[in-house]
Amino acid sequence: MSAPAQARPQSRRMAGVQSPVIPIVGELIRDHPGTISLGQGVVSYGPPPEAFDRIDQFSANPSHHKYQLVQGIAPLLSAIETKLSEENQIRVDAAREVVVTAGSNMAFNNALLAIADPGDEIILPSPYYFNHEMAIEMASCRAVVVPTDTEHQLDLDALESSITKRTRAIVTISPNNPSGAVYSETSLRAVNDLCRERNLYHISDEAYEYFTYEDACHFSPGSIEGASAHTISLFSLSKAYGFASWRIGYQVIPPHLLAPIKKIQDTILICPPVISQYAATGALEAGPSFWEPQISKLAEVRNLVLNELEALHSVATVARAKGAFYVLVRINSAARPMEVIRHLVENHRVAAIPGTAFGLESGCFLRLAYAALPKESIVEGVGRFIQGVQSFVHSSQSP
Numbered sequence: 001m002s003a004p005a006q007a008r009p010q011s012r013r014m015a016g017v018q019s020p021v022i023p024i025v026g027e028l029i030r031d032h033p034g035t036i037s038l039g040q041g042v043v044s045y046g047p048p049p050e051a052f053d054r055i056d057q058f059s060a061n062p063s064h065h066k067y068q069l070v071q072g073i074a075p076l077l078s079a080i081e082t083k084l085s086e087e088n089q090i091r092v093d094a095a096r097e098v099v100v101t102a103g104s105n106m107a108f109n110n111a112l113l114a115i116a117d118p119g120d121e122i123i124l125p126s127p128y129y130f131n132h133e134m135a136i137e138m139a140s141c142r143a144v145v146v147p148t149d150t151e152h153q154l155d156l157d158a159l160e161s162s163i164t165k166r167t168r169a170i171v172t173i174s175p176n177n178p179s180g181a182v183y184s185e186t187s188l189r190a191v192n193d194l195c196r197e198r199n200l201y202h203i204s205d206e207a208y209e210y211f212t213y214e215d216a217c218h219f220s221p222g223s224i225e226g227a228s229a230h231t232i233s234l235f236s237l238s239k240a241y242g243f244a245s246w247r248i249g250y251q252v253i254p255p256h257l258l259a260p261i262k263k264i265q266d267t268i269l270i271c272p273p274v275i276s277q278y279a280a281t282g283a284l285e286a287g288p289s290f291w292e293p294q295i296s297k298l299a300e301v302r303n304l305v306l307n308e309l310e311a312l313h314s315v316a317t318v319a320r321a322k323g324a325f326y327v328l329v330r331i332n333s334a335a336r337p338m339e340v341i342r343h344l345v346e347n348h349r350v351a352a353i354p355g356t357a358f359g360l361e362s363g364c365f366l367r368l369a370y371a372a373l374p375k376e377s378i379v380e381g382v383g384r385f386i387q388g389v390q391s392f393v394h395s396s397q398s399p
């Protein structure tokens with residue numbers, strides 16, 4: 001008689017990693033047809049024509065179907081260097097290296113594995129990007145979550161007081177996902193100075209660099225004089241260039257990190273998809289003439305969304321986000337965010353993302369994204385969201 005089947009062992013490390021929240025909400029949406037999703041953080045448009053023009057160049061050379069250099073193809077690296085110099089005031093010279101990655105999530109993982117050992121600490125201002133926190137847990141490191149102020153701006157004193165002998169980096173995301181906050185040049189310089197003084201790395205995630213509104217301006221800490229040795233800058237084509245599924249990002253790193261990052265990337269990926277790299281080269285050649293009109297249209301949608309959300313003033317607080325394409329709504333309720341989301345999907349056919357996924361454990365926060373759908377759908381979705389939040393709060397207040 002055979003022995004009873006036993007469960008095969010699984011990684012205890014992975015058991016502690018939060019499940020990606022977007023697929024969870026996605027299943028809820030699929031179970032309720034007709035739901036408008038205000039959850040997905042992508043744009044509604046695709047890449048510029050110049051990206052597709054470059055694919056012919058890729059196809060013309062049979063050697064392009066073979067592995068290419070780990071760091072990236074020469075035409076794309078050249079285009080990135082030009083872009084960094086002209087748009088970010090980051091000069092790629094002997095003090096900096098550029099590595100093309102399969103999206104900026106991979107760039108973050110590369111950086112993390114290159115600078116930290118198990119048990120080391122990475123400081124994340126809250127709200128954080130959930131994939132950053134997940135990557136830290138997967139690397140058997142510890143995410144130290146530091147609150148921001150009521151407008152989701154950095155608290156420099158809190159960041160400094162959170163540094164220990166195991167701290168290896170402070171991460172900033174500006175413009176921010178999920179809050180839409182844009183950190184000031186003054187704050188980012190202060191973080192960068194703090195990292196230099198305390199022998200830490202400043203990991204600057206700039207995936208939403210072009211998405212700023214009103215008087216907000218994007219600033220790249222990598223442009224600071226003397227910052228090259230301790231600053232790791234992460235960029236992405238996924239957002240502004242409509243490149244999400246093409247998986248192209250890049251990182252600007254100190255030269256001493258190039259060897260370990262090449263080891264990491266060669267092991268996990270070998271090289272980013274070469275066809276995508278050629279398309280990315282074309283996209284960067286299109287440049288601001290492509291994304292500026294798109295973001296101008298998005299700014300109109302943002303204004304509309306914020307104006308509509310003023311109807312929630314008696315039941316919720318809405319921070320006036322000046323960047324990215326997100327709004328954080330804090331609902332006046334003691335309920336858990338997923339409880340509210342289930343109510344919104346099941347009764348009003350509209351979905352959002354819970355703030356708990358971004359480290360917002362105190363308060364009932366929901367993240368709305370307003371770039372993934374046509375304007376008319378966003379308007380309809382926000383209307384449903386307002387009705388759903390009002391009905392949830394009023395019903396929970398009823399005796």
